Amino acid sequence: MFLGEFAHTIDEKGRLTIPAKFRADLTAGLVVTRGIDSCLVIYPMEEWNKLAEKVSGLPVTDRHARAFRRFVFANASDAALDKQGRVLIPPRLREYASLDGDVVVTGLDTHIEVWNPGAWGEERGRVEGYDADIEGWAVLGI
Numbered sequence: 001m002f003l004g005e006f007a008h009t010i011d012e013k014g015r016l017t018i019p020a021k022f023r024a025d026l027t028a029g030l031v032v033t034r035g036i037d038s039c040l041v042i043y044p045m046e047e048w049n050k051l052a053e054k055v056s057g058l059p060v061t062d063r064h065a066r067a068f069r070r071f072v073f074a075n076a077s078d079a080a081l082d083k084q085g086r087v088l089i090p091p092r093l094r095e096y097a098s099l100d101g102d103v104v105v106t107g108l109d110t111h112i113e114v115w116n117p118g119a120w121g122e123e124r125g126r127v128e129g130y131d132a133d134i135e136g137w138a139v140l141g142i
Contacts, residue, residue, distance in 0.1 A: 001025075002107030007117075010099055015086040018042075019105055022112060023085045032093060033076040038119055040089065040097045042112040045078075089114075 006019045018026060029045040043051065055072050058065035075096075079087050089099065097116055104120040106113045115123070 001109055002112050003109070004107045006105045008103050008105050009101055010089060010094065010103055011086075014089050014091060014094060015082075016089050016103065016105075016114065017084065017086045018081060018112075019107075020085065022105075022107065023081060026081055026087075029078060029080050030087065031076050031078050032087065032089060033072065034093065034096050035113055037123060038097055039116075039123075040093055040099070040114040042087070042114065044111075047110045048076075 002022055002025065004019070004021070008017055008019070010016050025044050026042070031043045031045065031048040033041055033043070035041040051072070055069055058069060060066060060069075075093065077090050077093065081087055094100065097114065098119065099114065099116055102117050104115040104117050106115065106120070
């Protein structure tokens with residue numbers, strides 16, 4: 001389970017050091033891809049396989065489903081942690097999420113998001129301004 005928020009950096013070679021508490025869940029491999037909210041998403045291979053199965057099951061006759069398949073798979077990059085717990089983030093993904101130097105790494109239960117600090121600040125402000133007492137819990141049926 002991935003929980004928490006961490007300030008990290010991407011080095012000049014495009015490597016991101018994964019927080020130590022997240023590494024054990026990524027030893028079997030991982031996939032980095034574009035997130036929907038201009039961030040990157042890192043999935044442990046087991047979670048990626050679950051997502052890939054669902055996306056692959058979408059009808060190829062539906063143009064929206066085809067576009068979503070392209071979004072998910074064409075932008076994905078499989079990887080492994082190096083001995084220092086780093087993962088190489090491809091240039092096209094760093095560019096998409098405006099990642100250069102400082103980043104914010106957030107744990108979201110089954111996956112990790114990697115944010116540009118400014119974009120994360122804006123998103124965090126939206127999340128903290130959300131009336132979770134009324135709307136958020138209603139989604140869960142609580």
